[in-house]
Amino acid sequence: MSLVKISSNPLTCDHWIAGETRAPSTGQYRDVVSPYIGATIGKVALGGKADADAVVAAAQKAFPTWRATPMKERAQLLFRFRDLVLANLDELSHVAASESGKTHGEARAEVLKGVEVTEFALSLQNLDSGGIMDVSRGVSCELRREPLGVVAGIVPFNFPAMVPMWMYPIALALGNCFVLKPSEKVPMTSQIMARLTKEAGFPPGVFSLLNGTKEAVEALIDHPNVKAVGFVGSSPVALDVYARTTALGKRALCLGGAKNHLIVVPDADEAITVRGVVDSFTGCAGQRCMAASVMVAVGDVDHLIEKIRKAAAELPVGPGMGAIIDKSAMDRIRHHVDAAEKDGAKVIVDGRKSKAPSGHEKGFWFGPTIIDHASPNMACAREEIFGPVLTIIRVKNLAEALALESENPFGNATSVFTTNGAVARHVADHATSGMIGINIGVPVPREPFSFGGTKTSKFGHSDITGESSLDFWSNLKKVTTKWSLQSDASWLS
Numbered sequence: 001m002s003l004v005k006i007s008s009n010p011l012t013c014d015h016w017i018a019g020e021t022r023a024p025s026t027g028q029y030r031d032v033v034s035p036y037i038g039a040t041i042g043k044v045a046l047g048g049k050a051d052a053d054a055v056v057a058a059a060q061k062a063f064p065t066w067r068a069t070p071m072k073e074r075a076q077l078l079f080r081f082r083d084l085v086l087a088n089l090d091e092l093s094h095v096a097a098s099e100s101g102k103t104h105g106e107a108r109a110e111v112l113k114g115v116e117v118t119e120f121a122l123s124l125q126n127l128d129s130g131g132i133m134d135v136s137r138g139v140s141c142e143l144r145r146e147p148l149g150v151v152a153g154i155v156p157f158n159f160p161a162m163v164p165m166w167m168y169p170i171a172l173a174l175g176n177c178f179v180l181k182p183s184e185k186v187p188m189t190s191q192i193m194a195r196l197t198k199e200a201g202f203p204p205g206v207f208s209l210l211n212g213t214k215e216a217v218e219a220l221i222d223h224p225n226v227k228a229v230g231f232v233g234s235s236p237v238a239l240d241v242y243a244r245t246t247a248l249g250k251r252a253l254c255l256g257g258a259k260n261h262l263i264v265v266p267d268a269d270e271a272i273t274v275r276g277v278v279d280s281f282t283g284c285a286g287q288r289c290m291a292a293s294v295m296v297a298v299g300d301v302d303h304l305i306e307k308i309r310k311a312a313a314e315l316p317v318g319p320g321m322g323a324i325i326d327k328s329a330m331d332r333i334r335h336h337v338d339a340a341e342k343d344g345a346k347v348i349v350d351g352r353k354s355k356a357p358s359g360h361e362k363g364f365w366f367g368p369t370i371i372d373h374a375s376p377n378m379a380c381a382r383e384e385i386f387g388p389v390l391t392i393i394r395v396k397n398l399a400e401a402l403a404l405e406s407e408n409p410f411g412n413a414t415s416v417f418t419t420n421g422a423v424a425r426h427v428a429d430h431a432t433s434g435m436i437g438i439n440i441g442v443p444v445p446r447e448p449f450s451f452g453g454t455k456t457s458k459f460g461h462s463d464i465t466g467e468s469s470l471d472f473w474s475n476l477k478k479v480t481t482k483w484s485l486q487s488d489a490s491w492l493s
Contacts, residue, residue, distance in 0.1 A: 003318050003357060004104050005094040006034055011042035013187040015051055015211055016194040018058040019204030025050040030184060035101030035323035038362035044187040047212035052219035055208045059150040059177035060225050062205030067147050067175040074173055075125040080200035082118045092192055096160045099186040101323035102284050114165030117465055120447035121169035137486040142479040147175030148227040152220050154181045156233045157325050158287045160189035166464050167230045168207060171473045179208045181220055185325060187211055221245050230464060235456045242459035253460035253472050257384040258289045258412035261405045262441060263427060265298045268417035272439050274307045276417060280441030282315055282368045285322045286388035290413050290442045294381060296401040297394045312349045312368040318357030321388060324364040333366050333387035340371045340380040348372045351388060376404060406432050411454030413443050
């Protein structure tokens with residue numbers, strides 16, 4: 001029996017244009033392979049420029065009516081969509097798990113996190129998104145938040161439900177029409193979401209799907225009627241997308257990779273630290289930009305390292321930790337571990353030796369791995385591995401730990417495990433990442449606090465969620481009004 005429900009009927013993922021599926025103009029598809037079983041579970045359209053033109057044209061046609069729809073009415077549709085997502089939670093969780101490799105529980109949690117962002121989008125109707133005030137006698141100034149038009153989101157494989165929902169609920173609530181380009185590796189969850197937008201009553205063209213690879217991405221970015229692009233993926237690709245989009249005079253917010261540091265000091269609480277570190281680097285098989293990648297061991301914390309080693313070694317792949325997205329990713333992870341061992345580090349938990357769950361031998365499995373006694377110049381300590389691998393670097397004091405963290409070119413997350421409030425405050429004040437955790441291994445903020453890093457983990461301004469995202473997905477219009485002459489004089493008169 002499978003660890004997740006995998007349909008025996010392969011799903012065809014076409015584009016979603018004007019509220020209906022549409023086959024690609026290219027006539028080309030590629031297989032969707034489940035990491036659980038290493039076998040095809042669907043196929044996805046490979047779109048080109050003609051498909052991008054068609055999807056943007058439908059969105060552009062829908063925009064005037066959608067922007068004129070009062071936010072309260074847009075929110076009512078989002079309410080229906082939220083309820084439909086919850087009603088289909090089990091199906092969405094199994095589909096997201098089967099195509100991305102994560103466990104059913106992890107997939108369920110990511111859908112619910114997407115619902116949380118949707119609920120924030122619903123609250124926008126009650127926020128003061130503008131305002132008016134008298135600025136002189138007989139003169140008022142008004143601030144209005146207005147949509148951009150057709151906007152796009154380009155998203156990765158690791159969160160097929162949540163990362164898209166970081167974007168489109170907020171963008172739609174603000175009155176934009178949204179085109180989603182899901183990863184070609186995990187297009188099936190987005191197909192269900194598109195169907196649910198139609199069931200919720202969204203007008204045709206308000207939400208669209210463009211499937212494909214690089215050709216589809218470039219056609220979408222280059223289209224003159226696409227006004228803004230949100231992106232989540234690796235840092236090199238994030239920079240490429242940011243450069244291409246902004247070179248056309250468009251706004252872009254592109255989130256990249258990470259090399260998150262967990263600083264562990266001797267006074268750390270044992271239970272919280274062991275659970276926090278292990279969950280952080282093994283959750284979603286380490287395939288998330290908030291996963292622990294480097295543990296900075298400050299002073300004598302051997303007792304904690306031993307507990308972490310034991311807990312990780314006992315975690316079973318399959319029911320305890322999901323699969324790796326594909327064979328090439330598994331080979332990349334293995335290469336990093338091999339190189340670390342060759343460079344003199346010690347592998348104290350070896351995921352290369354993990355056995356596949358019974359009945360899933362053709363899937364892509366790599367067990368929890370801990371590399372100890374690494375030096376900061378090793379590739380395992382510097383490069384994003386994107387797998388269930390924790391590298392331990394030992395330092396003498398907190399100053400060395402923070403120096404190591406500040407030299408990290410990425411800036412997504414930094415956490416500290418301590419029972420000392422002064423130590424926690426010092427790390428929060430001096431760490432250079434955009435998201436800080438205190439005794440939390442995955443410091444993802446809840447709404448309305450926004451998600452976003454620093455340095456090469458983010459290109460562009462604002463954050464992708466929360467109140468900060470409003471400025472990315474909208475424009476501010478200022479209206480100054482005078483109806484009659486006044487007896488007093490000022491520069492406004």
